[in-house]
Amino acid sequence: MSDKVTVQDVERVAELAHLELAPEETTGMLRDLNAILDYVAELNQIDTSGVAPLAQVSELQTGVSATALREDVLEPSLDRGVVMRAAPETNGAFFKVPKVIEK
Amino acid sequence: MPGTPEEILVEKPQPLAVLRAEIAQGRLRAEDLAAGYYDRIERKNPLLNVYLSLTKERALEQAARIDALAEKGDPLPPLAGIPVGIKDVLVMQGAPSTAGSKILQGYQPPYDATAVKKLQSAGAVLLGKLNCDEFAMGSSNENSAYGPVRNPVDPERVPGGSSGGSAAAVAANLAVATLGTDTGGSVRQPASFCGVVGVLPTYGRVSRYGLIAFASSLDRIGPLAGNVRDAATMLAVIAGHDPCDATSSPAPVPDFAAESDKPAAGLRIGIPDEYFAEGLDDEVRVSIEKGIDALRAAGCEVRRVSLPHTKYAVPTYYLIATAEASANLARFDGVRYGYRSRHSDTLSDMYSKSRDEGFGAEVKRRILLGTYALSAGYYDAYYLKAQQVRRILAEEFLRAFAEVDAIVTPTAPTAAFKIGEKSGDPLSMYLADIYTVTASLAGICGVTVPCGTTKVGLPVGMQVLAAHLNEGTAFRVARAVEAADF
Numbered sequence: 186m187s188d189k190v191t192v193q194d195v196e197r198v199a200e201l202a203h204l205e206l207a208p209e210e211t212t213g214m215l216r217d218l219n220a221i222l223d224y225v226a227e228l229n230q231i232d233t234s235g236v237a238p239l240a241q242v243s244e245l246q247t248g249v250s251a252t253a254l255r256e257d258v259l260e261p262s263l264d265r266g267v268v269m270r271a272a273p274e275t276n277g278a279f280f281k282v283p284k285v286i287e288k
Numbered sequence: 289m290p291g292t293p294e295e296i297l298v299e300k301p302q303p304l305a306v307l308r309a310e311i312a313q314g315r316l317r318a319e320d321l322a323a324g325y326y327d328r329i330e331r332k333n334p335l336l337n338v339y340l341s342l343t344k345e346r347a348l349e350q351a352a353r354i355d356a357l358a359e360k361g362d363p364l365p366p367l368a369g370i371p372v373g374i375k376d377v378l379v380m381q382g383a384p385s386t387a388g389s390k391i392l393q394g395y396q397p398p399y400d401a402t403a404v405k406k407l408q409s410a411g412a413v414l415l416g417k418l419n420c421d422e423f424a425m426g427s428s429n430e431n432s433a434y435g436p437v438r439n440p441v442d443p444e445r446v447p448g449g450s451s452g453g454s455a456a457a458v459a460a461n462l463a464v465a466t467l468g469t470d471t472g473g474s475v476r477q478p479a480s481f482c483g484v485v486g487v488l489p490t491y492g493r494v495s496r497y498g499l500i501a502f503a504s505s506l507d508r509i510g511p512l513a514g515n516v517r518d519a520a521t522m523l524a525v526i527a528g529h530d531p532c533d534a535t536s537s538p539a540p541v542p543d544f545a546a547e548s549d550k551p552a553a554g555l556r557i558g559i560p561d562e563y564f565a566e567g568l569d570d571e572v573r574v575s576i577e578k579g580i581d582a583l584r585a586a587g588c589e590v591r592r593v594s595l596p597h598t599k600y601a602v603p604t605y606y607l608i609a610t611a612e613a614s615a616n617l618a619r620f621d622g623v624r625y626g627y628r629s630r631h632s633d634t635l636s637d638m639y640s641k642s643r644d645e646g647f648g649a650e651v652k653r654r655i656l657l658g659t660y661a662l663s664a665g666y667y668d669a670y671y672l673k674a675q676q677v678r679r680i681l682a683e684e685f686l687r688a689f690a691e692v693d694a695i696v697t698p699t700a701p702t703a704a705f706k707i708g709e710k711s712g713d714p715l716s717m718y719l720a721d722i723y724t725v726t727a728s729l730a731g732i733c734g735v736t737v738p739c740g741t742t743k744v745g746l747p748v749g750m751q752v753l754a755a756h757l758n759e760g761t762a763f764r765v766a767r768a769v770e771a772a773d774f
Contacts, residue, residue, distance in 0.1 A: 195656065202614060202659040203621070204652055205640035217653055217714050218660065224715060225603035228673050231680065238675030241505040242491050242731030243535060245682055246756045255531050267398040273628035280623050285635045 190218045301464040301514040304370055304521055311358055311369040318351035318358070318369030322413050325371045329415070329462050336438050338453045338462055340376050342416035343383045347371075351413050365411035366525055372407055373463035375454045376417040377424050378509065379498045380404045387500045388422040388432040388450075391646025392626045401498020402533070403467060403509045403526040410525045415463055418453030422648045423617065424469055424502045426450045427477060427720040430711045431650045438707070439482060441747060445704040448478030448720075454512050455482040465513040465522050471502050472605050473700075473724025475510040476736040480699035480749025483738045485519045485766065486512045488724075490756050491731035492537035494523075495530030503612035504535075506605075506728050516737060516766045520544035523759065539757050547760030552768035553587025555761065558692035562598035563723055569702045575740035575748040575774070576698045582772030583696070583765065593688045593695060597680050598726055604681065605725035606718055607661050607674035614658030620646065653714060682730040689732075689755040694765045696752050697723050699736040703746035723751060733759045737766040740774040 195215050199206050206214065239245075266277070274281040310316035326344060333339050354369040374380055377387045379397035386392045400408065408414065421431040429437040429452025437452040439445040440460035447456040451468030455478035458466055468475040470488045479486025487510040494509045501507060511522035527541040559580065564573060584590050622628035622642030629641035647655070661670035688695060701722055710717045727734050732755055739750035750769055754762040 190660070194660070198656050198659045198663065201663060202655050203618075203636075203639040203643055204647070204655060205644040206652070207644075210649075210652070213649075214653060214656055218657060220715050221606065221657060221718075222660075225607055225670070225674075228600055228603050228607075228677055231597070231600060231677055233673060233676035233680070236676040236679055238672055239679035239682060240675055241535065242682065242756075243537075245686065245731060246490070246492070246537065246539075254534065263398055268624075271395060271398070271625040273622060273626075282623055282635050283633055283638050 190215060190222060299461055301458060301461045303515060304367070304464055304513070304518040307370060307464065308364065308368055311354065312364050314358055318354040318413060319348060321369060322347050322351045322371055322415070325415055325462065332460055332462060335443060336440060336456055336460055337419055337435050338437055338457045338460065339373065339416045340386060340419050340434055340453070341383050343380070343414055346382045347413045347415055350408065350411070354411055354413070365409070366521065367407060368411035370412050370464050371415050372412040373415050373418045373454065373457045373466040374404060375420050375451050375466070375468050377420060377469055377500045378404055378467060379500070380414065380417065383417050385417065385500065386434065387424070388420045388434060389646065389648065389651070390433045390627060391620050391643070395625050399498065402495040402530045404498065406526050407467070418457055418466060420453055421450035422651050423500065423613070424450040424471055424474055425613070425650050425654055427473070427717050428705070428710065429453065429478070430707065431648055433648055436707055439704050441483060441745065442704065444706055445746070446481065446707055448481035448700070448704060450474040451512065452478050455479050455484055455486065458482070458484040458512050458514055465511055465518055467526070468510055468512050469499060470508050470510050470728070471506045472609060472728045473721040475512060476724050476734065476749070476751060477700050477720060479512050479736045480747065481704035483747030484512055484514060485516050485738070486510060486736045487519050487523055487759070488727060488734045489523055489527060489759060490537065490733040492535050493527050493733070493757070493759070495528070495533040495536045497530055497532035501616040503609040504616060505612060506609055516735065516763055516770050517545050517548050519735065520548040520763045537757070542760055544759060544763055548763035548767050550764050551587070552583065552764045555588050555694060555765060556692040557583055557588045557590045557765065558593035558688055558695040559590060560593050560595045560598065560688070560695060560697060562595050563697035567701050567719070567722065568698060571742040572698050572700075572702060572748050575742070576750055578774055579739040579750045579769050579772065580696060583768055585772070586768040588765070588768070591692065593692055595684050595688060595726070597677070597684055600677050601681055601726040601729060602718055602722055604674045604677045605721070605729055606657070607670050608678060608729070610654040610658030611661045611671050612658070614655045614662060617651070617655055650714070678729045681726055685726070685730045685732055686755070693761050694752050694754045696750055696765065699723060699749035699751040703742045703748055727753050732756055733762055735762045735766040737769045739769055
């Protein structure tokens with residue numbers, strides 16, 4: 186848990202997260218991530234064998250169902266034109282993006 | 289009793305019930321009250337940077353509607369004519385929603401968040417959108433892309449964060465009450481720094497529909513106000529089940545203001561040693577101890593409780609919150625809304641350049657940390673481990689609440705710090721949340737209430753925590769502290 190993060194790790198994670206970092210940003214992030222990961226390594230002091238992970242807390246509340254699913258019925262939604270107005274580029278019906286495949 | 293807007297617009301907000309009665313009895317017009325608040329905002333906002341946008345048209349329309357009801361003598365809704373501000377991570381029709389980020393600059397959401405809609409239906413006059421740390425990530429409001437908020441108590445100091453604008457607006461009386469959001473302490477810590485009341489409702493008590501997500505298993509919407517009863521009134525309005533949020537609780541919503549009126553005598557109050565250990569400022573400790581004495585004097589039974597894993601809460605929180613954030617913030621890709629980089633030829637390039645140019649440093653740091661904690665080979669060591677510790681921390685609280693009705697602690701280890709003091713060191717900033725994150729992880733509720741000041745007059749906040757869905761108990765205890773004379 187206390188492996189040092191390398192520049193390559195930061196670059197790989199940035200790529201996974203679709204973040205393009207400038208070289209000086211990468212250096213700063215490397216320093217900060219290592220400091221934070223050193224700190225969170227404290228969790229290794231706790232024996233968690235046999236402890237079930239807790240992803241969300243609804244199950245801790247008595248009488249509350251964690252799976253409150255509603256009926257799957259068709260209901261009116263936001264107007265397409267209104268939604269499209271918030272987009273950087275559309276043709277009115279679809280979102281427009283730069284080309285996906287290079288020639 | 290106040291009569292004209294000039295008499296009402298003093299340094300601290302008048303109690304909500306007083307203002308509502310004045311409006312109902314025709315002695316105060318909601319339109320005049322709103323106009324008075326906008327005047328005050330115009331004078332104070334250039335220094336404090338509390339509001340990012342104003343929604344005058346919508347506010348004055350609502351105020352006129354309330355005045356018409358009052359003139360006819362019709363019954364008025366619970367927040368009739370009350371000027372309220374909304375943190376900018378909540379969407380509201382007719383106003384931009386930036387979440388404090390450049391990546392959402394100019395975004396005009398086409399709907400109201402459920403909490404916003406409920407305020408509107410309850411007659412509140414929504415003044416505008418409040419500054420905050422970018423995507424609610426921060427403890428000082430210095431991470432806003434639109435500049436820091438200044439603390440009205442001392443403008444050289446931070447208001448806390450991430451709901452810094454929401455806390456400062458109430459402290460400077462630029463709104464009677466506000467909505468903030470709290471993921472790891474973001475309502476409670478700024479309320480404490482600015483000397484106002486802030487509420488962490490039970491997870492699921494208030495619908496998150498229309499809240500721009502940071503960490504979905506932790507995010508909560510909570511009110512801030514000038515006194516406990518007003519905060520309780522606000523919570524009763526915004527709480528309740530919502531079909532648009534599957535995690536919202538179907539539990540009935542009590543009349544929280546009436547709950548808060550009940551005396552605290554007889555309640556068992558737990559004091560956890562772990563929250564009074566190394567790192568707690570001495571002046572804060574002294575103030576909180578006086579608050580505990582006041583609870584004894586009010587007839588509470590004070591006893592010690594133990595929460596031995598407390599010190600692991602901050603690392604647990606930062607792993608879980610950043611992991612969830614890295615997934616939630618994937619939606620900001622320059623396609624459907626918000627900022628798109630002009631400097632890209634391909635789709636992939638457009639994603640990464642838009643995100644690099646649109647996000648600030650702290651948001652990138654957290655996305656990277658979260659992505660790392662979830663990535664192949666590290667998932668078990670970081671994310672899974674943190675979720676296991678989360679259960680240990682939550683169960684520790686549940687055990688404590690079998691013995692006591694409420695737990696009181698300092699809200700933050702220090703009073704408000706200076707602008708720039710911690711902004712270069714992310715880790716020291718994260719430790720500002722040391723007393724608030726555990727309740728966030730456990731999903732329990734709480735209230736922070738002003739509890740004296742330091743020698744130079746900086747507010748200190750006491751955090752009152754209660755078990756799931758027991759907000760009423762937390763309000764009762766907070767009322768007793770509020771009533772005490774320091």
